[in-house]
Amino acid sequence: MSQFLVKEGVKNQIRKGEKLVTTHCCYCGMQCGMHIRVDEKTNKVMGVEPRYDWVLTKGKMCPKGVTAYQTIDHPDRIKRPLIKKNGKFVESSWEEALDLIERKYKEIQGTYGKDALAVYGGVSMTNEKCYLVGKYARVGLGTRYIDYNGRYCMSSAAGGFNKTLGIDRGSSLPWTELEHSDCFFMAGSNTAECHPTSIQWFWKAKDKGAKLIVADPRETATARVADVHLDLLPGTDSALANGIMHLLIKHDYVDHEYVQERCNNFEELKEMTAKFTPEYTSKITGVAAEKIIKAAHIFGKSPRSVVMFARGAEQQTAGVDNVSLYTSMALLRGQIGKFASGVATFTGQGNGQGGREHGQKADLLPGYRKLTDPKAVEYISGVWGIQPEEMPQPGVSAYEMFHLMEAKTIRGLHVICSNPVVSSPNINYVQEQLENLDFLVVNDFFLSETAELADVVLPATTWAEDEGTTTNTEGRIIHIRKVVDPIGESKPDWEIMSLIAERLGKGQHFQYNEPREIFDELRLASKGGKADYYGVTYEKIDEQDGVFWPAPSLDHPGTPSMFKERFATEDGKANLAVCDYRGPAEVQSKQYPLWLTTGRVVFHYLSGNQTRRVDFLKEQCPEPFVEMHPELASQYQIENGERVKLSTPRGDMIAPVKITKAIRKDTMFVPYHWGKKLAVNQLTSPALDPISRMPEFKVCAVKLEKLTK
């Protein structure tokens, strides 16, 4: 069977002696379609060819996507298991590595109990793998301590959506509808850099006259062309959203019929937003009152609008509030559940959507089932072939696991598909906890900063060496094809987990020959849950350009548009958010008088473990920088390109300055894709949102110092 999928009339370049394998990018939640070029004789990966007929991205790619294939057969790949002996990694056989893991796992669990081992997962891998990480922790290891890097990425969106809409699907509408929208309200999203291929849809809409409102402390590429740029102080989103809703109510832009029929809490919301006059909102957010008013009128008048947000609004101690309030803006306007309108978050990781649905989260089981629900435990236990009593209790969130390592509750850790020593906040503390572990196992295909600390590194495969599915930012389940066989002795994560489970006497629960079998089990495990995949098959995905969940039965086509009739709450009504402005956990002081915010650049992905190794991307952006306004720079007598020191009570770093007027005067921006001395996450705040337990990466008070020559 050909692995090359192409629609009629679409022309691709196929070079002599090569074949194309149709798949998707490994990086962000856009999951851009692509074909990978493979030499037919040598079976080597040769390059990339645009997939012009992929419905969402039309062949378009960002520079990460174009060069993604270069990570597959990269010279830095770990090809054999590595065991640390006398502080140095020594290549070993799988047998030896597994022997050691078995011995240490049994030793730790035998002495300190099952929960002394923990699992730290990730969502830059297929649904099949993400699902299995949850099962591996709970059945294979029998530990309650499992969480994943999505805690830093999507958990506030999840919290906010669950609270307001009753279900956490990243987008209430398919993004192919975006070109028909009249207005986008985007908060805390630098989409031109973080999800570049989404831009085609916004620009298409703009060609037809759509309005754009962007809330961001920086004048990003989208903010620059926005009809209104709300240049807010980091951490003040909830005040801004309340302020906009105040005006929507004042100027009667509320869709009363919709709110009456489909929403709770309108009176309470009205009461809460009463004090958020443009003047009051302006005082908190630092955005001129006229801009807030202008934005409210544009948004209020637009017949079809989409409210969108990303980590800027979510990575705050008020992340859940922010998401709930922004979602409520869309609800007040009666937008959710209709054509070309609604609400969406930009998913940062490739499978940030699917990876959070199937039980990698400390308190969730597959299909968004709750670990605290006895019925859910009973059902999943049945699928997994264990007794309900054997199911571990809920654990703690990703960052809180490091506290438990400090307390010696957790003594061994298995990191799968993540690099927490770069991507966590306050990483000097995180590094210390990882160093103090009795035993650390890391699966990765490059030696990440976290892998460097490991006792055993197991060589995983890249996305192109395994089949499976991911769920993109829209909630569309798509098909990732295997392009080449695993490089060296590397193995896909699902096989690694199965091998370890086997060693621990749980092999009967992990009898898989291929990912499809895991997917079939996932389908069953999610059946009847909120994120229901039962009706999704690999064939259906190929036939209909992906399947949107929920798809509860085999004859169900999937659900591109959510909430047409009712919301997923108990009473079917959406809960408008009634939240006051709380402010970030840190305040400016004499010692730390400025604001620091972090984010991505277009050339790098997450902790940079992959993209920092790709020539083009490395050339374009070799090191972090401090972006600041010329007015701020002149107060400190700092010139463009000069290296400066930034510090918070948690750590400091030195980086060159990039001067631009495209940022607030009181805020600096540093991208977070580097580790060790180049890591801005040495400085970031570990304060957590009380509901989502997401750290406040986006706001901290910081000191800026000019270095003496």
Added chain:
Amino acid sequence: MNKIMYLEFERCIGCRACQAACRECGDHDAKERNYVEYVDFTESRQTFPMLCMQCKDPACARVCPANAIQITEEGVVLSAMEEKCIGCRNCTFGCPFGIPKFDFETNKMYKCDMCYDRTRHDIAPMCASVCPSDAIRFIDFDEMQQLRRKRTQMNLVEGKKPQEGNKWDYVPEFFGVYTDSQS
């Protein structure tokens, strides 16, 4: 080849996917031949892409003393032929758009060939294929003309001056398409 390379600077988001993609073209030796630059980063993030204009009577070819720069029957201006290029760099000085690149190690010029092995089969060049913002497009002549007309039409539809921050702010006042209303 009846297609047009169509650039709209203001759509550019500065991602440089076009440059990464340029390296992927078969004959490109993993070296990009296009440019993305900031207008002025101190002022704003606006960037713009630059590609070879594939001039009808290209200055680069005219000033080449070795006749090394060939033009295909479709009108694509190719890189200097390896065996003819004498490395004088006249082409780089002659080109009004600053397009030809010069490899000082191998002492020869190289430039955009519009991904000739793709475009001669009517497959879009790599840069236009991947450009996420449609700042670079490879489109039919008719579509190009339609796009030109559309710019004016948009303002007629709106019947008003583009507002502050409106990136489609391009129609000069004397076109007379504006009303006075600023609402």
